[in-house]
Amino acid sequence: MDDFTLIEHSISNHFNLIGFYDDEEGRESSKGSVKKSYFIVGDYNPENFHTLVRELDLYGFIPFINPAGDHYTISIAKKQEKGESRIYFNIILLLATICSTVIAGYFYLAQGNIWEALEFSAALMGIIGTHELAHYYAARKHAVHATLPYFIPAPTIIGTFGALINIKSPIPTRNALFDLGYSGPLAGFIVTILVLFIGLSFSTALPPQNLAIMFPDPLIIKIISLIVVPNYTMNMDILAHPIVFAGWVGALVTMLNLMPVAFLDGGHISRSLFNQKVHKIVSILGIIVTIMLGWYFMAFLMGFIFITGKGHPGALDNVAPVSQNRKIMAVLILLILVLCLTFSPYYGKLF
Numbered sequence: 001m002d003d004f005t006l007i008e009h010s011i012s013n014h015f016n017l018i019g020f021y022d023d024e025e026g027r028e029s030s031k032g033s034v035k036k037s038y039f040i041v042g043d044y045n046p047e048n049f050h051t052l053v054r055e056l057d058l059y060g061f062i063p064f065i066n067p068a069g070d071h072y073t074i075s076i077a078k079k080q081e082k083g084e085s086r087i088y089f090n091i092i093l094l095l096a097t098i099c100s101t102v103i104a105g106y107f108y109l110a111q112g113n114i115w116e117a118l119e120f121s122a123a124l125m126g127i128i129g130t131h132e133l134a135h136y137y138a139a140r141k142h143a144v145h146a147t148l149p150y151f152i153p154a155p156t157i158i159g160t161f162g163a164l165i166n167i168k169s170p171i172p173t174r175n176a177l178f179d180l181g182y183s184g185p186l187a188g189f190i191v192t193i194l195v196l197f198i199g200l201s202f203s204t205a206l207p208p209q210n211l212a213i214m215f216p217d218p219l220i221i222k223i224i225s226l227i228v229v230p231n232y233t234m235n236m237d238i239l240a241h242p243i244v245f246a247g248w249v250g251a252l253v254t255m256l257n258l259m260p261v262a263f264l265d266g267g268h269i270s271r272s273l274f275n276q277k278v279h280k281i282v283s284i285l286g287i288i289v290t291i292m293l294g295w296y297f298m299a300f301l302m303g304f305i306f307i308t309g310k311g312h313p314g315a316l317d318n319v320a321p322v323s324q325n326r327k328i329m330a331v332l333i334l335l336i337l338v339l340c341l342t343f344s345p346y347y348g349k350l351f
Contacts, residue, residue: 003059007076008039010055011063014048015041018071038075040068044319053172053316062170066275066318082168085147097151097160098125104159109242116242123195123246124158125151128253131188132163138183142176145169158249170316174272177315178326181268182333185254189336192250196224199243205232206239218251220339248342255340256295258333261286261302262309266337271312272322273330279312294344
């Protein structure tokens with residue numbers, strides 16, 4: 001029995017199979033010739049689809065189901081084999097990133113004060129680590145295979161390019177996709193708030209400064225400053241403790257990750273809520289906002305991923321909607337994005 005017959009037989013066992021569409025010649029796009037093929041079924045049952053996922057997994061295939069008018073389409077992808085993770089590599093990168101953030105804090109932020117450099121490193125690693133571990137546990141909750149975080153040391157002013165986890169298996173439902181998207185930014189934002197309260201309690205309000213390079217404060221820093229910094233008003237600047245800068249980076253990381261673009265965390269959230277066509281439109285809007293905020297290099301990377309990618313496939317089951325509680329959570333996540341919106345460092349005061 002060939003692969004097509006095997007797949008067709010499996011689908012017909014669980015669904016009312018209407019037919020098969022195959023664009024043999026393909027259609028021309030900016031990415032070359034693109035072929036589309038899928039099975040058309042007349043009914044949908046989540047339990048039957050989950051059974052089909054498990055069944056085809058045994059043969060090395062992954063099904064995706066999407067609504068299509070009065071019917072549904074099931075497209076098939078070949079399962080990609082993933083290599084085994086090596087935890088010692090995660091540990092080496094973690095230790096290297098701790099060292100690089102301490103060194104960056106010592107030379108660039110703490111002015112030679114090793115204790116403040118250590119405090120900066122602990123605050124920043126706490127934010128980034130919590131963000132990635134939240135993704136990891138959300139993946140485990142939904143039986144998605146994911147690696148532990150890979151921290152990335154770098155010779156920058158903060159000593160790192162952040163961290164990431166590698167998702168090694170498909171995401172089963174839109175609820176799971178939403179959870180994987182929002183869990184990291186929410187957890188990282190909570191730690192960022194704690195870091196900002198601590199750092200700003202050691203900081204001092206200053207009259208507006210005419211400095212060459214400014215680090216604009218997102219709304220969340222201004223709000224917390226009103227609470228903990230003596231004599232602070234919204235139009236004042238802050239002589240900030242290095243821990244505050246870790247919190248500023250945490251807000252920036254949260255903002256950039258929540259941009260609803262491609263495969264970013266915000267992109268996962270957007271794709272769980274909308275179909276692929278709407279997700280593409282929202283992705284373009286996210287890139288435009290990033291440009292307007294002055295983060296041109298990040299906008300370039302987002303645009304590159306968006307243009308060269310094949311589009312976000314969503315979950316395996318793109319029919320069942322996200323739960324009502326998650327829709328409410330989406331509003332909270334949007335509020336967090338607004339609180340973290342940050343202009344890039346700029347020369348002079350433009351705003």
